[in-house]
Amino acid sequence: MNQEKFRQLEAIFHPKSVAVVGASSDRTKQGTIFFQALLKAGFKGKVYPVNASESEISGVKSYPKVTSIPHAIDYVIISIPARSILKVLEDCAAKGVKAVQIFTAGFRETDTPEGRWLEEEMIKRARRGNFRIIGPNCVGLYNPVINLNSWGLPSAEAGSVAILSQSGGIAAAATRAALARGVRFSKVVSYGNGADLDSTDFLEYFAADPSTKIIGIYIEGVEDGRRLFQLLRQVCKTKPVVMWKGGRTKAGTEVTMAHTGSLAASYPVWTTLSKQVGMAQVENQEDLVNTLLAFRCLGQFRGHNVGIICGLAAAGGGESVSATDICSNLGLEVTPFSPKTRSLLKSILPPAGTILRNPLDIGWLGGNFGPLERALTAVAADPNIDLIIIHHPIQRVVTLMSREWAQAMTDVFIRLSKQQPKPVVVISAPGFPTTSEQWQIEQELAAAHIPVYSRLEEAAKAIAKVSQYFAWRADLDED
Amino acid sequence: MNQEKFRQLEAIFHPKSVAVVGASSDRTKQGTIFFQALLKAGFKGKVYPVNASESEISGVKSYPKVTSIPHAIDYVIISIPARSILKVLEDCAAKGVKAVQIFTAGFRETDTPEGRWLEEEMIKRARRGNFRIIGPNCVGLYNPVINLNSWGLPSAEAGSVAILSQSGGIAAAATRAALARGVRFSKVVSYGNGADLDSTDFLEYFAADPSTKIIGIYIEGVEDGRRLFQLLRQVCKTKPVVMWKGGRTKAGTEVTMAHTGSLAASYPVWTTLSKQVGMAQVENQEDLVNTLLAFRCLGQFRGHNVGIICGLAAAGGGESVSATDICSNLGLEVTPFSPKTRSLLKSILPPAGTILRNPLDIGWLGGNFGPLERALTAVAADPNIDLIIIHHPIQRVVTLMSREWAQAMTDVFIRLSKQQPKPVVVISAPGFPTTSEQWQIEQELAAAHIPVYSRLEEAAKAIAKVSQYFAWRADLDED
Numbered sequence: 001m002n003q004e005k006f007r008q009l010e011a012i013f014h015p016k017s018v019a020v021v022g023a024s025s026d027r028t029k030q031g032t033i034f035f036q037a038l039l040k041a042g043f044k045g046k047v048y049p050v051n052a053s054e055s056e057i058s059g060v061k062s063y064p065k066v067t068s069i070p071h072a073i074d075y076v077i078i079s080i081p082a083r084s085i086l087k088v089l090e091d092c093a094a095k096g097v098k099a100v101q102i103f104t105a106g107f108r109e110t111d112t113p114e115g116r117w118l119e120e121e122m123i124k125r126a127r128r129g130n131f132r133i134i135g136p137n138c139v140g141l142y143n144p145v146i147n148l149n150s151w152g153l154p155s156a157e158a159g160s161v162a163i164l165s166q167s168g169g170i171a172a173a174a175t176r177a178a179l180a181r182g183v184r185f186s187k188v189v190s191y192g193n194g195a196d197l198d199s200t201d202f203l204e205y206f207a208a209d210p211s212t213k214i215i216g217i218y219i220e221g222v223e224d225g226r227r228l229f230q231l232l233r234q235v236c237k238t239k240p241v242v243m244w245k246g247g248r249t250k251a252g253t254e255v256t257m258a259h260t261g262s263l264a265a266s267y268p269v270w271t272t273l274s275k276q277v278g279m280a281q282v283e284n285q286e287d288l289v290n291t292l293l294a295f296r297c298l299g300q301f302r303g304h305n306v307g308i309i310c311g312l313a314a315a316g317g318g319e320s321v322s323a324t325d326i327c328s329n330l331g332l333e334v335t336p337f338s339p340k341t342r343s344l345l346k347s348i349l350p351p352a353g354t355i356l357r358n359p360l361d362i363g364w365l366g367g368n369f370g371p372l373e374r375a376l377t378a379v380a381a382d383p384n385i386d387l388i389i390i391h392h393p394i395q396r397v398v399t400l401m402s403r404e405w406a407q408a409m410t411d412v413f414i415r416l417s418k419q420q421p422k423p424v425v426v427i428s429a430p431g432f433p434t435t436s437e438q439w440q441i442e443q444e445l446a447a448a449h450i451p452v453y454s455r456l457e458e459a460a461k462a463i464a465k466v467s468q469y470f471a472w473r474a475d476l477d478e479d
Numbered sequence: 480m481n482q483e484k485f486r487q488l489e490a491i492f493h494p495k496s497v498a499v500v501g502a503s504s505d506r507t508k509q510g511t512i513f514f515q516a517l518l519k520a521g522f523k524g525k526v527y528p529v530n531a532s533e534s535e536i537s538g539v540k541s542y543p544k545v546t547s548i549p550h551a552i553d554y555v556i557i558s559i560p561a562r563s564i565l566k567v568l569e570d571c572a573a574k575g576v577k578a579v580q581i582f583t584a585g586f587r588e589t590d591t592p593e594g595r596w597l598e599e600e601m602i603k604r605a606r607r608g609n610f611r612i613i614g615p616n617c618v619g620l621y622n623p624v625i626n627l628n629s630w631g632l633p634s635a636e637a638g639s640v641a642i643l644s645q646s647g648g649i650a651a652a653a654t655r656a657a658l659a660r661g662v663r664f665s666k667v668v669s670y671g672n673g674a675d676l677d678s679t680d681f682l683e684y685f686a687a688d689p690s691t692k693i694i695g696i697y698i699e700g701v702e703d704g705r706r707l708f709q710l711l712r713q714v715c716k717t718k719p720v721v722m723w724k725g726g727r728t729k730a731g732t733e734v735t736m737a738h739t740g741s742l743a744a745s746y747p748v749w750t751t752l753s754k755q756v757g758m759a760q761v762e763n764q765e766d767l768v769n770t771l772l773a774f775r776c777l778g779q780f781r782g783h784n785v786g787i788i789c790g791l792a793a794a795g796g797g798e799s800v801s802a803t804d805i806c807s808n809l810g811l812e813v814t815p816f817s818p819k820t821r822s823l824l825k826s827i828l829p830p831a832g833t834i835l836r837n838p839l840d841i842g843w844l845g846g847n848f849g850p851l852e853r854a855l856t857a858v859a860a861d862p863n864i865d866l867i868i869i870h871h872p873i874q875r876v877v878t879l880m881s882r883e884w885a886q887a888m889t890d891v892f893i894r895l896s897k898q899q900p901k902p903v904v905v906i907s908a909p910g911f912p913t914t915s916e917q918w919q920i921e922q923e924l925a926a927a928h929i930p931v932y933s934r935l936e937e938a939a940k941a942i943a944k945v946s947q948y949f950a951w952r953a954d955l956d957e958d
Binding site (some may be wrong): 026027028029030033152154167169170171177179180196217220246247284285286294298311321322325365366367391401429430433434435436438439455457 | 503506507508509512618622631635646648649655658659699711725726763764765790800804805811843845846878879880908909911912913915917918934936
């Protein structure tokens with residue numbers, strides 16, 4: 001990516017002032033939702049509502065047109081009917097804005113002559129006005145560095161993960177789910193139809209962006225698949241890329257046309273190309289989030305021998321059996337402990353009801369957190385083990401014992417994670433509903449960079465992706 | 480199952496008095512957990528703690544031995560070290576109890592001569608004393624009719640689903656998760672090593688039990704596979720059976736030996752047999768619960784054309800694409816609406832941003848619940864559609880609008896479900912964490928027999944299992 005284009009995108013992602021065309025006193029309108037969210041998030045810049053018929057919105061002076069705003073405007077969010085868009089774009093050109101994000105749908109994706117014509121005219125206005133378009137049919141940007149958060153996401157500091165998504169709903173939902181697990185973002189963009197700026201532009205930008213270390217992608221189709229994969233081939237050499245390709249089946253592919261008007265290559269072709277370029281491929285939103293979380297927390301993990309701890313607050317034998325099944329199916333190994341570890345565990349743990357093998361069904365231990373910590377340390381020190389997975393039934397411990405009890409166990413896991421180099425992963429089954437105690441403890445684990453998953457299967461899939469990627473990169477470096 | 484054996488099991492599942500051997504003032508002990516849970520659940524019978532060294536536990540008089548209790552005892556729960564079990568079993572014989580549930584582990588599953596000997600001696604004591612054993616290495620029974628709930632499950636009325644599980648942890652966790660989704664149980668049993676009463680005994684009983692209509696199974700291995708599958712062949716003809724087989728992989732199978740000491744047949748053999756007998760096979764706890772929920776709510780559903788509604792509180796295009804992919808992969812069809820439905824929808828819904836196809840990206844509708852209801856009714860009346868799946872982002876609606884708004888939408892879905900015969904399924908994405916508003920609304924949907932799933936994929940898998948089962952049964956009836 002050349003310097004000029006990088007600077008252009010850098011400016012687009014860091015606007016100093018934003019106008020929201022279509023904000024109103026009707027809080028069901030998407031324009032209003034964007035505007036209110038920016039106010040609430042404390043966007044570190046100016047926000048102006050633009051509405052032809054209201055003079056004030058939520059106590060903020062409103063302007064009839066973008067050109068009536070008596071200040072410079074970098075970025076315009078548009079959410080008004082498609083038929084009124086072109087006029088607004090002319091105002092944007094007159095105002096000298098840098099970029100326009102269009103939520104409105106009803107363009108190329110309708111597969112009608114009018115829709116296609118409107119989209120082409122939009123691009124002409126952008127070229128003449130020297131501004132760029134994000135969308136249409138998208139929810140645009142999220143940049144936590146400047147609290148550019150129009151999606152109602154919870155407040156969070158910036159981080160190292162970027163997502164680019166063709167779908168706005170998925171961009172927002174995946175970002176929200178990842179934030180809850182402690183993933184922090186450099187930037188996220190939803191680009192919809194990609195009429196002007198498209199997946200490849202944003203991928204180039206994220207590749208060049210020093211604050212982005214890990215990239216997630218949701219994509220349905222692309223205009224220039226060759227260029228995308230050429231780019232991916234380069235990017236994957238230095239930054240992990242996790243891609244969820246929408247429109248995998250014939251039926252799904254037909255729907256992508258109606259959604260963002262893009263043509264999709266056949267799924268087997270995508271899968272083959274993804275493997276060739278070293279990309280991690282996932283098949284749903286949960287695995288996209290889970291895999292980004294694993295890349296964020298596991299460092300350059302490329303082992304495959306996992307030590308599993310279960311039974312901490314319940315009969316754990318069934319968990320052991322299914323854990324072993326799941327890992328084996330994903331290419332991870334629940335390797336036997338070394339003789340030294342077994343004899344260490346024998347000296348630490350009570351004899352009955354505890355199975356001194358991997359998975360280690362460790363039992364309640366009657367609240368003796370010392371033996372728990374020593375047993376975990378012994379497992380972590382085992383040369384046969386690369387990573388430790390702990391079933392931590394937080395809510396059950398809180399219910400049967402106390403918040404303090406669950407906290408003491410959590411402290412053991414956090415110390416274990418800090419005091420030795422092997423990654424620690426926690427499985428915390430969801431509550432019905434999840435209590436605030438469980439939520440708080442999960443947040444503490446997340447803050448300590450311990451990834452928390454609801455189910456072992458999710459964790460194992462994500463761990464396997466990280467291991468495969470870094471093994472691939474290690475092979476690359478050796479060649 | 481002969482009348483005598485049925486009456487014997489009926490009596491075991493309906494004890495009038497329970498003694499808990501191993502209850503104490505140490506609340507980390509499993510015996511204490513069972514005892515306290517029975518008290519808290521309001522067991523409709525007498526509960527007596529048995530402890531050699533404490534005279535009172537939680538204000539309840541405790542007895543040193545089972546034989547010291549001055550009342551008849553039907554059922555004994557034992558949770559003490561393995562070496563002391565035989566003596567307690569002799570007391571049980573002397574007391575004339577009907578059945579004993581043994582939590583303690585350390586028997587055949589240890590694969591040691593001592594473990595095997597102890598288990599054989601236990602059986603001898605039971606035969607001599609004319610009582611039956613459930614376990615060892617299990618958490619025994621749950622029967623909501625009499626509040627026999629020693630697992631700390633939330634209070635719930637009885638229902639029509641039974642689970643039999645080799646693992647106690649999985650029995651309790653699956654029951655808990657299913658209760659949260661509105662599944663109600665006739666009985667649940669965890670039988671561990673199955674030293675005396677085994678999977679086939681309980682399956683026979685559930686088959687004969689008039690209050691049980693749907694059966695879930697978690698099994699790792701079985702002594703007499705031929706008998707089990709002969710039974711299943713009969714049971715599946717009248718009651719749906721959902722089975723999760725633990726120990727699918729070679730590694731997992733080795734762990735089953737250590738867990739409950741049972742030998743497992745190869746997984747491909749189980750899969751083939753399962754198909755032959757008409758059983759629904761699942762591969763993890765979530766799908767076991769999800770499939771039981773679908774059997775409970777969908778009636779004798781055997782269609783495969785689903786109408787999907789999305790975008791109710793967010794851009795829904797990405798959801799549409801992935802929904803179509805998921806259904807297609809599972810043999811469900813997201814069929815096009817009929818021309819009549821399309822023209823009806825055109826007259827009801829606003830033109831822009833709404834894609835008048837299936838999945839129907841219905842948009843916000845500005846809180847107009849009338850058009851929402853009319854649109855859903857039109858979709859439900861479409862002869863091309865057998866079942867309606869609605870993405871209902873409860874938490875997002877509550878956050879952006881209000882609890883009342885989310886409630887009004889929920890009321891529409893409940894009316895839709897009641898006023899026409901096609902099943903309605905709701906997808907409600909989990910919150911971070913799930914708020915009490917979302918939880919309450921999900922409970923209302925569950926109470927209206929509308930199954931709620933976190934993700935479309937889970938729902939589609941479960942729906943497909945129900946459809947396959949009833950299609951298989953219809954073929955059977957025609958033969």
